[in-house]
Amino acid sequence: MPASRLLTELQSLGMRLTDTDGAASRRGGAGPSDHKAIQLAGQTVMVPIHTASSHRSPFSASPPGEDGAVMLLRDGAPVGRISFPPQPRYYGLQTSDGVPYWKIALLHGTDVLATTVLQTCIRTADRRTACQFCAIGQSLAAGRTIAHKTPAQLAEVARAAVLLDGVRHMVLTTGTPNLVDRGAALLCESTHAIKAAVALPVQAQCEPPRDAAWYSRLRDAGVDSLGMHLEAATQAVRARIMPGKATVSVARYLDAFRDAVPVFGRGQVSTYLLAGLGDTAAEILALCETLVGIGVHPFVVPFVPISGTPLEAHAPPSPAFMRSVLAPLGRMLRDGHLLSTDVKAGCSRCGACSSQSAYERAAYESAA
Structure with missing residues (x-):
């Protein structure tokens, strides 16, 4: 799947989070809210995770593997490796x-x-x-x-x-x-x-x-x-x-x-x-x-x-x-x-x- 298509789907549909590490997500306030920043395909994107639609999203994040890697899953199938920006x-x-x-x-x-x-x-x-x-x-x-x-x-x-x-x-x-x-x-x-x-x-x-x-x-x-x-x-x-x-x-x-x-x-x-x-x-x-x-x-x-x-x-x-x-x-x-x-x-x-x-x-x- 082209990166543009994957990123578009992810930002429209949001993502369900499991046990992941990384910087805190944002709730409320001005600017991108109810989101979490992730790094995917060489790009940083803000992904909705606290919205009603994101709770029904086909996208989810796997728990970290033994090497610390987190996978982006679509309907349970891996579509790419993701990471989370560290706490500043x-x-x-x-x-x-x-x-x-x-x-x-x-x-x-x-x-x-x-x-x-x-x-x-x-x-x-x-x-x-x-x-x-x-x-x-x-x-x-x-x-x-x-x-x-x-x-x-x-x-x-x-x-x-x-x-x-x-x-x-x-x-x-x-x-x-x-x-x-x-x-x-x-x-x-x-x-x-x-x-x-x-x-x-x-x-x-x-x-x-x-x-x-x-x-x-x-x-x-x-x-x-x-x-x-x-x-x-x-x-x-x-x-x-x-x-x-x-x-x-x-x-x-x-x-x-x-x-x-x-x-x-x-x-x-x-x-x-x-x-x-x-x-x-x-x-x-x-x-x-x-x-x-x-x-x-x-x-x-x-x-x-x-x-x-x-x-x-x-x-x-x-x-x-x-x-x-x-x-x-x-x-x-x-x-x-x-x-x-x-x-x-x-x-x-x-x-x-x-x-x-x-x-x-x-x-x-x-x-x-």
Whole structure:
């Protein structure tokens, strides 16, 4: 089975875990949640393990053999050897005031440091405006993070993660604190402090600020790449799934992308699209074609329902649906010369939450 097909099936269907070792899985919170990072076929992927569908998955992980090897099984038959990234060494440290480093920033995949600078959002308090898939408050309520990570804390943890664990880039996202800069000011302060402490490429992620001058301010603060995440491709699905965020329309995002790309460069602005929320494959690909034309890298990820959210029972997209999007998208990105490996930092560069990069590689290999 081609690696792209196997990875797509695994991320859509999830995996049942038995007695395995490795880094702890993630429950709740912003970013990839209810997942576990595994290494398979030379790639690190985030695989759902705490969702309802994953409990019915044909995929499972074997207990470690005598040599410590763990096999990925499909219906009980081995399909590949897997491993789990080890616990990061910086997780054992804490700040001078007693905050564990892992509460400030987490390791995503194997070499990406990620944090939600502000673990609250103006949209979450009211279900009429909250994104139905969002779990940003869960890890805060459970005491697994802190509400606001200061620039000094982020710089301290970033430096340790680079020195101790070889982290190669960092993602700074945030809950939306206001409807004006939408978190850009927080991201500027945070990035400036990190860059003063350690040479580390940084992606900042926020909704489009009202004033386009914030893109230059973010760049001048040291931000290498910018993520502005649409989540859904059509305005109808956005209004149904994320009613508050949908007030910033798809058209407004496209204008923001046109403002940001000249500042950061072609391919250094990206957007995250969740497949399986109701957009058709044709609608997702039509938007991606527009984005590629602007110079934005679209990162298409299978939707993973998170426990405790209104969409916890929502079915993830089928592997066939994901292939129908990712195969033509890989060719589209090849033709547009927008490789994920050229993105300096962020979700597109990491690629662990989607098998998209495998389709990018397949498209380039087929044209060689």
